[in-house]
Amino acid sequence: xxxxxxxxxxxxxxxxxxxxxxxxxxxxxxxxxxxxxxxxxxxxxxxxxxxxxxxxxxxxxxxxxxxxxxxxxxxxxxxxxxxxxxxxxxxxxxxxxxxxxxxxxxxxxxxxxxxxxxxxxxxxxxxxxxxxxxxxxxxxxxxxxxxxxxxxxxxxxxxxxxxxxxxxxxxxxxxxxxxxxxxxxxxxxxxxxxxxxxxxxxxxxxxxxxxxxxxxxxxxxxxxxxxxxxxxxxxxxxxxxxxxxxxxxxxxxxxxxxxxxxxxxxxxxxxxxxxxxxxxxxxxxxxxxxxxxxxxxxxxxxxxxxxxxxxxxxxxxxxxxxxxxxxxxxxxxxxxxxxxxxxxxxxxxxxxxxxxxxxxxxxxxxxxxxxxxxxxxxxxxxxxxxxxxxxxxxxxxxxxxxxxxxxxxxxxxxxxxxxxxxxxxxxxxxxxxxxxxxxxxxxxx
Numbered sequence: 001x002x003x004x005x006x007x008x009x010x011x012x013x014x015x016x017x018x019x020x021x022x023x024x025x026x027x028x029x030x031x032x033x034x035x036x037x038x039x040x041x042x043x044x045x046x047x048x049x050x051x052x053x054x055x056x057x058x059x060x061x062x063x064x065x066x067x068x069x070x071x072x073x074x075x076x077x078x079x080x081x082x083x084x085x086x087x088x089x090x091x092x093x094x095x096x097x098x099x100x101x102x103x104x105x106x107x108x109x110x111x112x113x114x115x116x117x118x119x120x121x122x123x124x125x126x127x128x129x130x131x132x133x134x135x136x137x138x139x140x141x142x143x144x145x146x147x148x149x150x151x152x153x154x155x156x157x158x159x160x161x162x163x164x165x166x167x168x169x170x171x172x173x174x175x176x177x178x179x180x181x182x183x184x185x186x187x188x189x190x191x192x193x194x195x196x197x198x199x200x201x202x203x204x205x206x207x208x209x210x211x212x213x214x215x216x217x218x219x220x221x222x223x224x225x226x227x228x229x230x231x232x233x234x235x236x237x238x239x240x241x242x243x244x245x246x247x248x249x250x251x252x253x254x255x256x257x258x259x260x261x262x263x264x265x266x267x268x269x270x271x272x273x274x275x276x277x278x279x280x281x282x283x284x285x286x287x288x289x290x291x292x293x294x295x296x297x298x299x300x301x302x303x304x305x306x307x308x309x310x311x312x313x314x315x316x317x318x319x320x321x322x323x324x325x326x327x328x329x330x331x332x333x334x335x336x337x338x339x340x341x342x343x344x345x346x347x348x349x350x351x352x353x354x355x356x357x358x359x360x361x362x363x364x365x366x367x368x369x370x371x372x373x374x375x376x377x378x379x380x381x382x383x384x385x386x387x388x389x390x391x392x393x394x395x396x397x398x399x400x401x402x403x404x405x406x407x408x409x410x411x412x413x414x415x416x417x418x419x420x421x422x423x424x425x426x427x428x429x430x431x432x433x434x435x436x437x438x439x440x441x442x443x444x445x
Contacts, residue, residue, distance in 0.1 A: 010038055010039060010040045011038075011039055011040070011049050011050075011120045011121070011122065012039070012040040012041070012042040012047055012048050012049050012050075013031075013034055013039050013040070013041060013042060013048060013049065013050050013051070013052060013116065013120065014041070014042040014043075014044065014045055014047070014048030014050070014051040014052070014073075014077065015027055015030065015031060015041065015051070015052045015053075015054065016051065016052070016053045016054065016069050016073060017054045018053070018054060018055055018056045018062070018065060018066055018069060018084070019054070019055070019056025019058070019062060019066075019084065019085065020056070020058075020194075021145045021192065021194050021238075022145075022147055022194055022195070022196070023054055023056060023084055023085070023106075024139070024145060025145050025147040025194070026054060026083075026084065026106065026107050026109075027054045028139075028145075029109055030052065030054070030083075030109060030112055030113075033109060033113055034113075034116070037113075037122045038122055039116075039120070039122060045073065045076035045077045046076070046077075048077055049079065049120055050077070050079045050080075050081065050101075050116065050119055050120045051073040051076075051077045051079065051080050051081070052080075052081050052082075052083060052112070052116070053066070053069055053070050053073055053080060053081070053082050053083070053084075054083050054084040055069070055070070055082060055083070055084035055085060055086035055087060055093075056084060056085050056086065057084070057085035057086035057087075057088065057089065057160070057164055058085060058159075058160065058161065058164075058341070059336075059339045059341055060339050060340070060341055060342065061339065063086055063092070063342075066084070066086045067086075067092075067093070067096050067097070070082055070093065070096070070097050070100065071096070071097060074097055074099055074100070078099075079101060079119060079120075080097075080099070080100050080101060081100070081101050081102045081103075081104075081112070081115045081116065081119070082097075082100050082102070082103045082104070083103075083104045083105070083106070083108065083111075083112050084105075084106055085105075085106050085161075085164045085165070087103050087104050087105045087106065087108075088105040088106065088163070088164045090103040101115065101118075101119050102115035102118070102119070105164070106150075106164055106165050107150055107165070139408075140390070140391070140424055140425075141186075141187050141188070141424065141425060142187065142188060142189045142190065142388070142389075142390075142424050142425030143188060143189065143190035143191070143192060143388075143408060144183045144188045144190075144191060144192070145192045145194050146176065146179065146180055146183070146191050146192065146193050146194065146228075147171075147194050147195060148170065148171055148176050148193060148194070148195045148198065148201050148224065149168055149169060149170040149171055149195040149196070149197075149198075149200075149201055150165055150166065150168075150169045150195075150196075151165045151166040151167045151168050151169050151196060152165070152167070152168055152196035152197050152200075153167050153168045153197070153200065153203065153204070154196075154197060154200075154241075154278075154279075154280045155278055155345075156267075156277055156278050156279060156280075157276065157277055157278045157344065157345040157346040157349065158277060158307065158310070158338065158341065158344050158345075158346045159344065160341060160342075160343045160344050161196055163343055165196070167204070168196070168197065168200060168203060168204045169204060170201050170202050170203070170204050170205055170219055172205075172208070172210055172219060173202070173210050173212065173217050173218070173219040173220075173223060173224060173227070174210040174211060174212040174217065176224065177212045177213075177217065177224075177227040177228070178212065180227075180228055180231060181231060184231050184232070184233055187425065188233065189233050189234060189388060189425050189427060190233060190234040190235075190236065190259075190388060190408075191228060191231075191233055191234070191235045191236065192236045192238060192407060192408075193224070193228070193235065193236065193237050193238060194238045194239060195239055196239060197239060197241055197280075198221065198237060198238060198239045198240045198241075199221050199240045199241045199242075199243045199245065199246050200221075200241065200243075201219065201220060201221050201224060202218065202219035202220040202221070202224075205219050207219050207220045212227060213230075221240075221245060221246070221248075221249065222245065222248045222249060225237070225249045225252050225257075225258050226252065226257075228258070229252050229255075229257030229258050230257070234259045234388065234404065234427075235257075235258050235259055236259045236261050236263075236407055237249070237258065237259075237261065237262055237263065238263040238407070239263055239265060240262050240263060240264050241264070241265070241280055242264055242266075242286055242289065243280075246262075247289065247292075247293075250293050250296050250297055250300075251296070253296075253297045253300065254296055254297050259404050260297045260299050260300045260301060260404055260405075261300070261301045261302075261303070261404060261405060261407070262293075262300070262301075262302050262303070263303040263304070263407070264302060264303070264304050265304060265305045266286070266304045266305075266306060266324075266330075267279060267305065267306055267307050268306060268307060268310065268313075268317075268321055269286075269320050269321045269323070269324030269325075270313070270316075270317035270318075270320040270321060272312070272314075272317055273310050273312065273313050273317050273321075276310065276311065276312050276346070276349060277307075277310065277346075278345075286328075287324065287327060287328055290302065290328050299404070299405070301331040301332065301404070301405035301406075302328070302329075302330055302331050302332070303330075303331065303332035303333070303407065303410070303411065304330050304332070304333050304334075305333070305334045305335070305336065306321065306325075306333060306334070306335050306336070306365065307335075307336050307337075307338050308321070308335060308336075308337060308338065308358060308361040308362050308365055309337050309338040309353040309357060309358030309361055309362070310338045310346070310353070311338070311346055311349035311350065311351045311352045311353065312349060312350065312351035313338075313351075313353060313361075318361050318364075321365070322364070322365065322368050325365070325368055325369055325372060326368060326371075326372060329372055329375075329376070330369070330372060331372075331373065331376055331405060332373070332405075332406070332410070332411045332412070333369045333372075333373075334410070335362055335365045335366060335369070337355075337358040337359065337361075337362050338353065338358060340352070370437050370438075373412075373437055373438050374435075374436070374437040374438075377412070377435035377436065377437065377438060377439070377440060378435050380403075380432045380435060380440055381432050381433065381434060381435050381440075382431075382432065383431075383432050384429055384430065384431050384432070384445045385403050385404070385429070385430060385432065386403070386404065386427055386428070386429060386430075387401035387402060387403050387414050387416065387427070387428060387429075387430045387442065388401060388402055388425070388426070388427050389401050389416070389419070389422045389423060389424050389425060389426045389427075389428070390402060390408065390413070390424055391424050392420075393415055393416075395415075395417070396420075397417060397418050397419065397420045398415055398416065398417055398419065398420075399416045399419040399420070399422050400413050400414070400415065400416070401413065401414040401415075401416045401419075401428075401430065401442075402414060403440070412438045412439045412440065413439050413440075414430065414432075414439070414440045414441070414442050415439065415440070415441045415442070416430055416442050416443065416444065417441070417442070417443050418443055418444060419443075419444055422444075428444055428445075429444070429445035430442040430443065430444055430445055431443055431444075431445045
Protein backbone atom coordinates (compact mmCIF):
# COMPACT_ATOMS: atom_id res chain seq x y z
CA UNK A 1 0.00 0.00 0.00
CA UNK A 2 1.39 3.44 -0.96
CA UNK A 3 0.64 6.40 1.26
CA UNK A 4 1.54 9.99 0.41
CA UNK A 5 3.68 11.56 3.14
CA UNK A 6 2.95 15.07 4.38
CA UNK A 7 6.60 15.62 5.22
CA UNK A 8 9.80 14.05 3.99
CA UNK A 9 11.11 14.25 7.55
CA UNK A 10 8.20 12.41 9.14
CA UNK A 11 9.24 9.30 11.10
CA UNK A 12 8.56 6.08 9.22
CA UNK A 13 7.09 2.87 10.61
CA UNK A 14 7.11 -0.45 8.75
CA UNK A 15 4.50 -3.08 9.54
CA UNK A 16 4.46 -6.85 9.04
CA UNK A 17 0.98 -8.35 9.46
CA UNK A 18 0.70 -12.11 9.96
CA UNK A 19 -2.23 -14.44 10.60
CA UNK A 20 -5.96 -14.21 9.94
CA UNK A 21 -8.15 -11.36 8.64
CA UNK A 22 -8.97 -10.42 12.24
CA UNK A 23 -5.29 -9.67 12.80
CA UNK A 24 -5.24 -7.74 9.51
CA UNK A 25 -8.01 -5.49 10.83
CA UNK A 26 -5.90 -4.90 13.96
CA UNK A 27 -3.02 -3.86 11.69
CA UNK A 28 -5.31 -1.51 9.76
CA UNK A 29 -6.39 0.17 13.00
CA UNK A 30 -2.77 0.58 14.06
CA UNK A 31 -1.68 2.19 10.78
CA UNK A 32 -4.74 4.46 10.91
CA UNK A 33 -3.63 5.67 14.34
CA UNK A 34 -0.05 6.04 13.15
CA UNK A 35 -1.00 8.13 10.13
CA UNK A 36 -3.39 10.23 12.22
CA UNK A 37 -0.41 11.18 14.39
CA UNK A 38 1.77 12.04 11.41
CA UNK A 39 3.89 8.91 11.01
CA UNK A 40 4.60 7.61 7.52
CA UNK A 41 4.15 3.92 6.65
CA UNK A 42 7.39 2.56 5.20
CA UNK A 43 7.17 0.05 2.33
CA UNK A 44 10.25 -1.93 3.41
CA UNK A 45 12.66 -2.53 6.27
CA UNK A 46 15.38 -0.27 4.87
CA UNK A 47 13.12 2.78 4.76
CA UNK A 48 11.68 2.32 8.25
CA UNK A 49 12.82 3.97 11.46
CA UNK A 50 11.03 1.21 13.38
CA UNK A 51 9.18 -2.00 12.49
CA UNK A 52 5.96 -3.37 14.00
CA UNK A 53 5.36 -7.12 13.70
CA UNK A 54 1.75 -8.19 14.27
CA UNK A 55 2.05 -11.88 15.13
CA UNK A 56 -0.10 -15.00 15.05
CA UNK A 57 0.03 -17.66 17.76
CA UNK A 58 -2.88 -19.96 16.92
CA UNK A 59 -0.87 -22.97 15.71
CA UNK A 60 2.69 -24.00 16.44
CA UNK A 61 3.52 -23.49 12.77
CA UNK A 62 2.13 -19.93 13.00
CA UNK A 63 4.18 -19.30 16.16
CA UNK A 64 7.31 -20.43 14.32
CA UNK A 65 6.47 -18.16 11.37
CA UNK A 66 5.97 -15.22 13.74
CA UNK A 67 9.28 -15.80 15.52
CA UNK A 68 11.02 -16.07 12.14
CA UNK A 69 9.43 -12.79 10.99
CA UNK A 70 10.56 -11.04 14.18
CA UNK A 71 14.09 -12.29 13.65
CA UNK A 72 14.08 -11.16 10.04
CA UNK A 73 12.89 -7.67 11.05
CA UNK A 74 15.56 -7.41 13.76
CA UNK A 75 18.28 -8.46 11.34
CA UNK A 76 17.11 -6.11 8.59
CA UNK A 77 16.17 -3.08 10.70
CA UNK A 78 17.18 -3.52 14.35
CA UNK A 79 14.28 -1.63 15.97
CA UNK A 80 11.27 -3.92 16.40
CA UNK A 81 8.03 -3.78 18.42
CA UNK A 82 5.94 -6.95 18.60
CA UNK A 83 2.16 -7.13 19.00
CA UNK A 84 -0.64 -9.61 18.25
CA UNK A 85 -1.56 -13.06 19.51
CA UNK A 86 1.94 -14.33 20.19
CA UNK A 87 2.47 -11.15 22.21
CA UNK A 88 0.28 -12.79 24.86
CA UNK A 89 3.34 -14.96 25.59
CA UNK A 90 6.11 -12.37 25.94
CA UNK A 91 8.50 -14.85 27.55
CA UNK A 92 8.49 -16.94 24.35
CA UNK A 93 9.40 -13.90 22.26
CA UNK A 94 11.99 -12.59 24.72
CA UNK A 95 13.78 -15.95 24.88
CA UNK A 96 14.04 -16.12 21.09
CA UNK A 97 14.63 -12.41 20.47
CA UNK A 98 15.86 -10.48 23.52
CA UNK A 99 16.53 -7.40 21.36
CA UNK A 100 12.85 -6.54 20.73
CA UNK A 101 11.98 -3.06 22.03
CA UNK A 102 8.50 -3.84 23.37
CA UNK A 103 5.83 -6.57 23.34
CA UNK A 104 2.05 -6.13 23.54
CA UNK A 105 -0.82 -8.58 23.25
CA UNK A 106 -3.64 -8.70 20.67
CA UNK A 107 -5.85 -5.63 20.01
CA UNK A 108 -3.94 -3.57 22.59
CA UNK A 109 -3.84 -0.49 20.38
CA UNK A 110 -3.06 2.01 23.15
CA UNK A 111 -0.11 -0.06 24.35
CA UNK A 112 1.20 -0.34 20.78
CA UNK A 113 1.01 3.42 20.31
CA UNK A 114 2.66 4.03 23.68
CA UNK A 115 5.55 1.77 22.65
CA UNK A 116 5.91 3.58 19.34
CA UNK A 117 5.91 6.96 21.11
CA UNK A 118 8.64 5.73 23.47
CA UNK A 119 10.96 4.66 20.67
CA UNK A 120 9.96 7.01 17.84
CA UNK A 121 8.71 10.48 18.73
CA UNK A 122 5.75 11.57 16.59
CA UNK A 123 5.91 14.78 14.55
CA UNK A 124 3.86 17.74 15.72
CA UNK A 125 1.32 18.69 13.06
CA UNK A 126 -2.13 19.21 14.60
CA UNK A 127 -3.60 21.11 11.66
CA UNK A 128 -3.41 18.44 8.96
CA UNK A 129 -6.10 15.80 8.48
CA UNK A 130 -4.07 12.75 7.47
CA UNK A 131 -6.71 10.02 7.69
CA UNK A 132 -9.82 9.47 5.56
CA UNK A 133 -13.15 8.95 7.35
CA UNK A 134 -13.08 5.18 6.70
CA UNK A 135 -9.54 4.80 8.05
CA UNK A 136 -6.56 3.21 6.31
CA UNK A 137 -6.67 -0.37 5.05
CA UNK A 138 -4.27 -3.07 3.92
CA UNK A 139 -6.82 -4.59 1.52
CA UNK A 140 -7.59 -3.36 -2.01
CA UNK A 141 -9.94 -0.39 -2.20
CA UNK A 142 -12.98 -2.41 -3.32
CA UNK A 143 -13.29 -4.82 -0.38
CA UNK A 144 -12.79 -4.60 3.37
CA UNK A 145 -12.94 -6.77 6.46
CA UNK A 146 -15.48 -5.65 9.05
CA UNK A 147 -14.66 -6.97 12.52
CA UNK A 148 -17.74 -7.10 14.75
CA UNK A 149 -16.28 -8.49 17.99
CA UNK A 150 -13.18 -9.60 19.82
CA UNK A 151 -12.57 -12.84 21.71
CA UNK A 152 -14.71 -15.95 22.04
CA UNK A 153 -16.85 -17.67 24.69
CA UNK A 154 -16.32 -21.15 23.26
CA UNK A 155 -13.76 -23.48 24.79
CA UNK A 156 -12.90 -25.82 21.93
CA UNK A 157 -10.23 -28.20 23.15
CA UNK A 158 -7.86 -27.56 20.20
CA UNK A 159 -8.12 -23.75 20.29
CA UNK A 160 -6.21 -21.20 22.38
CA UNK A 161 -7.92 -18.07 21.01
CA UNK A 162 -9.81 -17.36 24.29
CA UNK A 163 -6.50 -17.60 26.14
CA UNK A 164 -4.98 -15.12 23.69
CA UNK A 165 -7.88 -12.75 23.01
CA UNK A 166 -10.25 -13.26 25.94
CA UNK A 167 -14.00 -13.79 26.05
CA UNK A 168 -16.51 -12.46 23.53
CA UNK A 169 -16.67 -8.65 23.43
CA UNK A 170 -19.17 -7.45 20.82
CA UNK A 171 -18.88 -4.02 19.29
CA UNK A 172 -22.05 -1.89 19.57
CA UNK A 173 -24.13 -2.49 16.47
CA UNK A 174 -24.49 1.18 15.58
CA UNK A 175 -20.69 1.51 15.61
CA UNK A 176 -20.34 -1.47 13.27
CA UNK A 177 -23.04 -0.26 10.88
CA UNK A 178 -21.62 3.28 10.85
CA UNK A 179 -18.16 1.92 10.01
CA UNK A 180 -19.68 -0.18 7.23
CA UNK A 181 -21.48 2.88 5.87
CA UNK A 182 -18.23 4.86 5.87
CA UNK A 183 -16.45 2.04 4.03
CA UNK A 184 -19.14 1.96 1.35
CA UNK A 185 -18.91 5.73 0.92
CA UNK A 186 -15.14 5.27 0.48
CA UNK A 187 -15.70 2.92 -2.47
CA UNK A 188 -15.91 -0.53 -0.86
CA UNK A 189 -18.10 -2.89 -2.91
CA UNK A 190 -17.74 -5.98 -0.72
CA UNK A 191 -17.84 -6.29 3.08
CA UNK A 192 -16.39 -9.39 4.73
CA UNK A 193 -17.83 -9.78 8.23
CA UNK A 194 -15.36 -11.43 10.60
CA UNK A 195 -15.04 -12.39 14.26
CA UNK A 196 -14.24 -15.56 16.19
CA UNK A 197 -17.93 -16.52 16.37
CA UNK A 198 -20.07 -14.28 14.18
CA UNK A 199 -23.39 -15.93 15.01
CA UNK A 200 -22.80 -15.32 18.76
CA UNK A 201 -22.63 -11.57 18.12
CA UNK A 202 -24.30 -9.61 20.92
CA UNK A 203 -24.64 -12.47 23.37
CA UNK A 204 -22.30 -10.78 25.84
CA UNK A 205 -24.33 -7.54 25.87
CA UNK A 206 -27.70 -9.34 25.93
CA UNK A 207 -28.45 -8.13 22.40
CA UNK A 208 -28.59 -4.50 23.54
CA UNK A 209 -30.63 -2.30 21.15
CA UNK A 210 -29.03 0.74 19.55
CA UNK A 211 -30.21 3.35 17.03
CA UNK A 212 -28.82 3.65 13.51
CA UNK A 213 -30.32 5.74 10.71
CA UNK A 214 -33.26 6.50 12.98
CA UNK A 215 -34.25 2.85 13.49
CA UNK A 216 -33.63 0.45 16.36
CA UNK A 217 -31.29 -2.49 15.78
CA UNK A 218 -30.54 -5.11 18.38
CA UNK A 219 -26.90 -6.15 18.75
CA UNK A 220 -27.47 -9.56 17.21
CA UNK A 221 -26.62 -11.53 14.07
CA UNK A 222 -29.97 -11.05 12.31
CA UNK A 223 -30.20 -7.30 12.85
CA UNK A 224 -26.58 -6.91 11.79
CA UNK A 225 -27.38 -8.73 8.55
CA UNK A 226 -30.46 -6.55 8.01
CA UNK A 227 -28.48 -3.37 8.51
CA UNK A 228 -25.58 -4.41 6.28
CA UNK A 229 -28.04 -5.67 3.67
CA UNK A 230 -29.44 -2.16 3.33
CA UNK A 231 -26.10 -0.76 2.09
CA UNK A 232 -26.36 -2.23 -1.40
CA UNK A 233 -22.98 -4.00 -1.52
CA UNK A 234 -21.90 -7.63 -1.37
CA UNK A 235 -21.90 -8.71 2.29
CA UNK A 236 -20.16 -11.98 3.08
CA UNK A 237 -20.58 -13.74 6.45
CA UNK A 238 -17.50 -15.51 7.83
CA UNK A 239 -16.96 -17.77 10.87
CA UNK A 240 -20.65 -18.52 11.41
CA UNK A 241 -21.38 -21.36 13.84
CA UNK A 242 -24.51 -23.31 12.83
CA UNK A 243 -26.73 -22.17 15.70
CA UNK A 244 -30.47 -22.46 14.95
CA UNK A 245 -30.93 -18.68 14.59
CA UNK A 246 -28.66 -18.72 11.52
CA UNK A 247 -31.73 -20.02 9.66
CA UNK A 248 -33.27 -16.54 10.06
CA UNK A 249 -30.64 -14.97 7.81
CA UNK A 250 -31.30 -17.31 4.88
CA UNK A 251 -34.38 -15.30 3.72
CA UNK A 252 -32.16 -12.20 3.46
CA UNK A 253 -29.98 -14.16 1.04
CA UNK A 254 -33.03 -15.23 -0.92
CA UNK A 255 -34.00 -11.55 -1.23
CA UNK A 256 -30.52 -10.61 -2.46
CA UNK A 257 -29.71 -8.44 0.57
CA UNK A 258 -26.88 -10.67 1.83
CA UNK A 259 -24.43 -12.52 -0.40
CA UNK A 260 -25.45 -16.22 -0.60
CA UNK A 261 -22.31 -17.43 1.13
CA UNK A 262 -21.70 -18.89 4.59
CA UNK A 263 -18.31 -19.64 6.07
CA UNK A 264 -19.08 -22.25 8.75
CA UNK A 265 -16.11 -23.84 10.56
CA UNK A 266 -17.60 -27.32 11.03
CA UNK A 267 -14.15 -28.85 11.85
CA UNK A 268 -15.56 -32.38 11.72
CA UNK A 269 -18.74 -34.44 11.27
CA UNK A 270 -18.27 -37.38 13.64
CA UNK A 271 -20.16 -36.96 16.91
CA UNK A 272 -17.32 -38.63 18.81
CA UNK A 273 -14.69 -36.26 17.46
CA UNK A 274 -16.88 -33.18 17.86
CA UNK A 275 -17.46 -34.11 21.49
CA UNK A 276 -13.71 -34.43 22.06
CA UNK A 277 -13.27 -31.06 20.33
CA UNK A 278 -15.90 -29.51 22.64
CA UNK A 279 -17.52 -27.85 19.66
CA UNK A 280 -20.52 -25.56 20.26
CA UNK A 281 -23.89 -25.90 18.47
CA UNK A 282 -25.71 -29.17 17.94
CA UNK A 283 -24.61 -31.02 14.82
CA UNK A 284 -27.34 -33.65 14.62
CA UNK A 285 -29.53 -31.76 12.11
CA UNK A 286 -26.82 -29.88 10.24
CA UNK A 287 -27.14 -31.88 7.03
CA UNK A 288 -30.92 -31.50 7.01
CA UNK A 289 -30.60 -27.75 7.59
CA UNK A 290 -28.04 -27.35 4.80
CA UNK A 291 -30.39 -29.10 2.41
CA UNK A 292 -33.22 -26.76 3.46
CA UNK A 293 -30.98 -23.70 3.05
CA UNK A 294 -30.19 -24.80 -0.49
CA UNK A 295 -33.86 -25.34 -1.29
CA UNK A 296 -34.49 -21.75 -0.17
CA UNK A 297 -31.33 -20.32 -1.79
CA UNK A 298 -30.23 -22.61 -4.66
CA UNK A 299 -27.02 -20.68 -5.33
CA UNK A 300 -25.88 -20.74 -1.68
CA UNK A 301 -22.14 -21.46 -1.34
CA UNK A 302 -20.82 -23.00 1.87
CA UNK A 303 -17.20 -22.71 2.89
CA UNK A 304 -15.77 -24.60 5.85
CA UNK A 305 -12.62 -25.74 7.58
CA UNK A 306 -11.91 -29.22 8.92
CA UNK A 307 -9.29 -30.92 11.07
CA UNK A 308 -8.10 -34.47 10.35
CA UNK A 309 -6.06 -36.60 12.70
CA UNK A 310 -7.60 -35.22 15.88
CA UNK A 311 -6.75 -37.33 18.96
CA UNK A 312 -8.99 -40.39 19.06
CA UNK A 313 -10.18 -40.03 15.44
CA UNK A 314 -10.79 -43.54 14.09
CA UNK A 315 -11.00 -44.61 10.47
CA UNK A 316 -14.76 -44.80 10.93
CA UNK A 317 -14.83 -41.20 12.21
CA UNK A 318 -12.83 -40.12 9.19
CA UNK A 319 -15.20 -41.89 6.81
CA UNK A 320 -18.12 -40.07 8.46
CA UNK A 321 -16.30 -36.81 7.68
CA UNK A 322 -15.76 -37.76 4.01
CA UNK A 323 -19.40 -38.77 3.66
CA UNK A 324 -20.50 -35.45 5.15
CA UNK A 325 -18.37 -33.39 2.76
CA UNK A 326 -19.79 -35.28 -0.21
CA UNK A 327 -23.41 -35.29 0.93
CA UNK A 328 -23.45 -31.68 2.13
CA UNK A 329 -21.61 -30.68 -1.05
CA UNK A 330 -19.31 -28.31 0.83
CA UNK A 331 -18.37 -25.90 -1.94
CA UNK A 332 -15.08 -24.63 -0.50
CA UNK A 333 -13.07 -26.34 2.21
CA UNK A 334 -9.77 -25.93 3.95
CA UNK A 335 -8.27 -28.90 5.76
CA UNK A 336 -5.65 -28.91 8.50
CA UNK A 337 -3.71 -31.75 10.01
CA UNK A 338 -4.14 -31.61 13.78
CA UNK A 339 -1.32 -29.78 15.52
CA UNK A 340 -0.56 -30.38 19.18
CA UNK A 341 -0.64 -26.68 20.03
CA UNK A 342 1.04 -25.47 23.20
CA UNK A 343 -1.56 -24.63 25.91
CA UNK A 344 -4.42 -26.38 24.07
CA UNK A 345 -6.49 -28.77 26.20
CA UNK A 346 -6.41 -31.37 23.42
CA UNK A 347 -2.74 -32.04 24.18
CA UNK A 348 -3.92 -34.11 27.15
CA UNK A 349 -6.41 -36.23 25.22
CA UNK A 350 -5.67 -39.92 24.66
CA UNK A 351 -5.25 -41.52 21.25
CA UNK A 352 -2.94 -39.12 19.44
CA UNK A 353 -2.59 -40.01 15.75
CA UNK A 354 0.67 -40.84 13.97
CA UNK A 355 1.86 -38.19 11.53
CA UNK A 356 1.77 -40.70 8.66
CA UNK A 357 -1.92 -41.36 9.30
CA UNK A 358 -2.67 -37.63 9.46
CA UNK A 359 -0.88 -37.11 6.16
CA UNK A 360 -2.78 -39.95 4.50
CA UNK A 361 -6.14 -38.68 5.74
CA UNK A 362 -5.33 -35.14 4.67
CA UNK A 363 -4.63 -36.29 1.09
CA UNK A 364 -7.79 -38.38 1.01
CA UNK A 365 -9.85 -35.48 2.30
CA UNK A 366 -8.41 -33.09 -0.28
CA UNK A 367 -9.13 -35.59 -3.06
CA UNK A 368 -12.77 -35.94 -1.93
CA UNK A 369 -13.14 -32.17 -1.66
CA UNK A 370 -11.57 -31.66 -5.11
CA UNK A 371 -14.19 -33.96 -6.61
CA UNK A 372 -17.01 -32.00 -4.96
CA UNK A 373 -15.49 -28.71 -6.07
CA UNK A 374 -14.93 -29.91 -9.64
CA UNK A 375 -18.56 -31.03 -9.92
CA UNK A 376 -19.73 -27.65 -8.67
CA UNK A 377 -17.44 -25.80 -11.08
CA UNK A 378 -18.59 -27.91 -14.05
CA UNK A 379 -22.22 -27.10 -13.19
CA UNK A 380 -21.45 -23.39 -13.58
CA UNK A 381 -20.41 -23.69 -17.23
CA UNK A 382 -23.00 -22.03 -19.44
CA UNK A 383 -24.42 -19.83 -16.69
CA UNK A 384 -24.25 -16.04 -16.51
CA UNK A 385 -23.30 -14.57 -13.14
CA UNK A 386 -22.26 -11.36 -11.44
CA UNK A 387 -18.52 -11.21 -10.81
CA UNK A 388 -16.40 -8.63 -9.00
CA UNK A 389 -13.11 -7.59 -10.59
CA UNK A 390 -9.98 -7.92 -8.42
CA UNK A 391 -7.20 -7.00 -10.85
CA UNK A 392 -5.30 -7.93 -14.00
CA UNK A 393 -4.43 -11.53 -14.85
CA UNK A 394 -1.34 -12.91 -16.54
CA UNK A 395 -2.77 -13.13 -20.06
CA UNK A 396 -3.29 -10.11 -22.36
CA UNK A 397 -6.71 -8.57 -21.78
CA UNK A 398 -7.44 -10.90 -18.86
CA UNK A 399 -8.79 -9.79 -15.49
CA UNK A 400 -9.11 -11.83 -12.32
CA UNK A 401 -12.56 -11.83 -10.78
CA UNK A 402 -14.73 -13.70 -8.25
CA UNK A 403 -18.32 -14.87 -8.14
CA UNK A 404 -20.53 -14.48 -5.08
CA UNK A 405 -19.41 -18.00 -4.12
CA UNK A 406 -15.81 -16.91 -3.61
CA UNK A 407 -14.16 -14.82 -0.90
CA UNK A 408 -10.84 -13.11 -1.69
CA UNK A 409 -7.56 -14.91 -0.98
CA UNK A 410 -9.11 -18.22 0.17
CA UNK A 411 -11.52 -19.33 -2.59
CA UNK A 412 -11.59 -19.80 -6.35
CA UNK A 413 -11.13 -17.14 -9.04
CA UNK A 414 -12.69 -16.38 -12.40
CA UNK A 415 -10.32 -15.78 -15.33
CA UNK A 416 -12.23 -13.18 -17.33
CA UNK A 417 -11.06 -12.79 -20.94
CA UNK A 418 -11.39 -9.65 -23.09
CA UNK A 419 -11.87 -7.54 -19.99
CA UNK A 420 -9.01 -5.02 -20.02
CA UNK A 421 -11.56 -2.18 -20.05
CA UNK A 422 -12.69 -3.14 -16.53
CA UNK A 423 -11.15 -2.00 -13.25
CA UNK A 424 -10.93 -3.45 -9.72
CA UNK A 425 -14.24 -3.16 -7.91
CA UNK A 426 -16.39 -3.30 -11.04
CA UNK A 427 -19.26 -5.77 -10.76
CA UNK A 428 -20.28 -7.10 -14.16
CA UNK A 429 -22.20 -9.93 -15.75
CA UNK A 430 -19.99 -12.75 -17.02
CA UNK A 431 -20.75 -15.87 -19.07
CA UNK A 432 -18.94 -18.93 -17.70
CA UNK A 433 -17.30 -20.77 -20.61
CA UNK A 434 -15.10 -23.39 -18.92
CA UNK A 435 -13.96 -24.72 -15.54
CA UNK A 436 -11.24 -26.77 -13.90
CA UNK A 437 -11.28 -28.40 -10.46
CA UNK A 438 -11.63 -25.07 -8.66
CA UNK A 439 -11.53 -22.03 -10.96
CA UNK A 440 -13.80 -20.73 -13.70
CA UNK A 441 -13.12 -19.16 -17.11
CA UNK A 442 -15.47 -16.56 -18.52
CA UNK A 443 -16.14 -13.66 -20.88
CA UNK A 444 -18.10 -10.48 -20.26
CA UNK A 445 -21.76 -11.13 -21.02
